Amino acid sequence: MKQKLKHMVASLGLVFAGHVYAVGPTVTPDLIIYAGGGAEQNNVFETIAKSLFTPGTIDYYTDQADNSKGKGFRAVYGKLAAAAGSVPAGSNVLIAYRSLGGAFNGVGPVARGGPLTYPKIIGNATLISAGGNPSYRITNTGLTEQKSPDIGLVNEEITLFTGLNLPAGVSPLTAAELTHVTSQPLYDVVNGIAVTNNLAVQRPNGFSKAEIAAILAGNIQDWSQLGLPAGPVVLIDRNFGSGAKAAVNQYFLNAPGGAAFGGTVDPINLNGDVGDPVNYSEYTVRTEPSSGNVPGVLDGVFAKGKRAIGVLGLENLPTAASNWQFTAINGASVGTTTFNKAQAISGQYDYFYQASVNTRNSAVNGQRFNQSGTAWGSVISAFINKALDPAVITTVPGTILDPVTFPVTGNAALDAFRAKGTRFGNSTAPLQLVE
Template sequence: MKQQLKLFAASLALAFAGQAYAVGPTVTPDLILYTGGGAEQNNVFETIAKSLFTPGTIDYYTDQADNSKGRSFRAVYGKLAAAAGSLPAGSNVLIVYRSLGGVFANGIGPLVRGQTLPYYRVIGNATLISAGGNPSYRITNTGLTDPKAPDIGLANQELALFTGLNLPSGVSPVTAAELGHVTSQPLYAVVNGIAVTNNLAEQRPNGFSKAEIAAILSGGIQDWSQLRNATDTGNLPAGPVVVIDRNFGSGAKAAANQYFLNNPGGAAFGGTVEPINISGDLGDPVNYGEYTVRTEPSAGNVPSVLDGVFAKGKRAIGILGLENIPTGANHWQFTSIDGASVGTTTFNKAQAISGRYDYFYQASVNTRKNAVNGQRYHQSGTAWGSVTTAFINKALDPAVITTVPGTILDPITFPETGNAALDAFRAKGTRFGNSTAPLQLVE
């Protein structure tokens, strides 16, 4: 009996010890930080946020009914590893991220203009999925929201690129005066990619030229038989082209528009090409029995849609960043562009580092430097301002961001440190903060 009591006491102690590591959605946080940006940076956001907390004290939240990681919403809740202003180490801090609709809709427009976003309510509104897992909790009722303007905006493009067709419909571009309200800190470079279904990759193992992808994205190629096969002995088998595109306002879409279509970079001399989905989607987005252009509001949707096209026996090409790596269960991979590659099912940074593969642009982290529409702004010395500063510092820490696939270091923002492991992530070229400029080698 005594032995049973000892075992019971030991198991109870372990249970309480385990519970001490998680904050849980019934505990009111000492501070909530609201962030916004694009879905291409979901993993980067999560990596930065969790680096602020003591390992083992972190809960992760999703809005996905299947309990998978959030495609358009994530939250990280933990205990601060170090003091931040008046908040001592061990304080409970909740950091939420909204990405549905792209960078501009979440990380730029609302931040610059002090507009609110419908963040899902976390406290008192979450169901346990897996203690200590990732995610740990699922939002119970997605109808419960807390309208807040983002405190921090993550962008996988320079802010100035969001003009013209890169803006969501009906949204005006950010003015110089509005940009004056924002402090923009350049970050790492985001490596972009073109994903193809495996059946298309088998027919084109050497990838596509930049001109071919431009023709596909602009609607000039609508049947795969318009392209030659890998051995150049004939055309690909006939069949409708399926394009899995992104919405305007997405950083990945803006990157593709600029890189392949010179839009808006060539606007001054009429050298731009319009993407095919400028007037909306086309074709058959269910069975893909005809030429189809399907626009997705989140990068998180693209992998499953590519798998769905493959399951129908069709061939597709899609816009997707290298943060998203296929698993063994997926039926798509990344393709090479003009013979340059950063991997098919893993991220291989070598040709991006050398500049041989130049489809990447510099990200930024943005905060308000004065009050806009009554929203709070980055004030040093306040608890909120100190946590914001800590978040930015982690975003600038190579040891943090290089753990996420699809990121490399810009040589201007991250000069050589003498740390060989981190210096290996430094690109030899930069666009000096201008996405419309060519990549310039500096080493």
């Protein structure tokens, strides 16, 4: 009776400008799922989560003071569209995602049972807009709770997080710790190199892979070294532990893939940032803790009349007001201001890696774990099924389908997203064409 009453109250919702809210932040959820991962997966997380709920019954949460979409935290709260195991359709489910700090959030805490910091949501959210995205802003971001993520979303397979790809002070996962995790390969994440528009004008055909590697390693510190008008190079990099950083380290600097024979190059920000991160009056390397910060920083460099290059995935596309765009690499491009998948599909543009979703399959440090048939595990399984649904994930820019994980479906629209090459689940291997 109490359960039925709660659903009846929730269905009435909060009415504003004719919109009936899905649940609202005053109703205790039937179930809460915690997820962790990288900011490069913010939009993918949101897309997967909302696909579980009935359209029109979904609220979105942000921790941003300006009411914009969250850069390091997002949450989706709604009513299940279909039953998930013993959890009936219409149940109120809240799914929270912590991404500040990078994709290692979807690796280490899952394997070790360590907590991430999530803003408290229930009873701590302020209305932004009726039916908008986001719908609510966290009222007091100082109210937090420590939770171990149930699900981890990662830009690559989890074994890439070793050596310099680990966050500062974090030890590599051991073989024993890896047995705590079930890792499922997903879609491919297309990575990119972003440049300010004033730099794009001077290099309309982009940069070679070797040139970008030299910039990332700190060997190019003035644009005149590349035959451009003189001026300090500004590099907007990502933090260690970020999936985008792991991707750029592997692709351009052969780290950690070449570690066995010493064939790696250290990134310039390994020993910290340099230069002038405010006015960019000199050679500058600035590290950002979230990919969501990178677009705004690139715009800030442009506003100072300087030229910058940055690490960013194709999930993050510039807007009409942006003063940056993506650049070609070795003459290959997946678009400058929109995502054009053609050359990634053909393998001509090979700067992409296969994402993974990770779940805990044994108890770690007393944290709950996936047990088949439980309500908690059933909703997690439903989330993973949506993450493996091409109709869901291909709606997000910067995603394509690995031909091994996603065989031909016969649906021409979805099959058009299938890459002709794969790394067979090994991000340190070269892309190999199989079709």
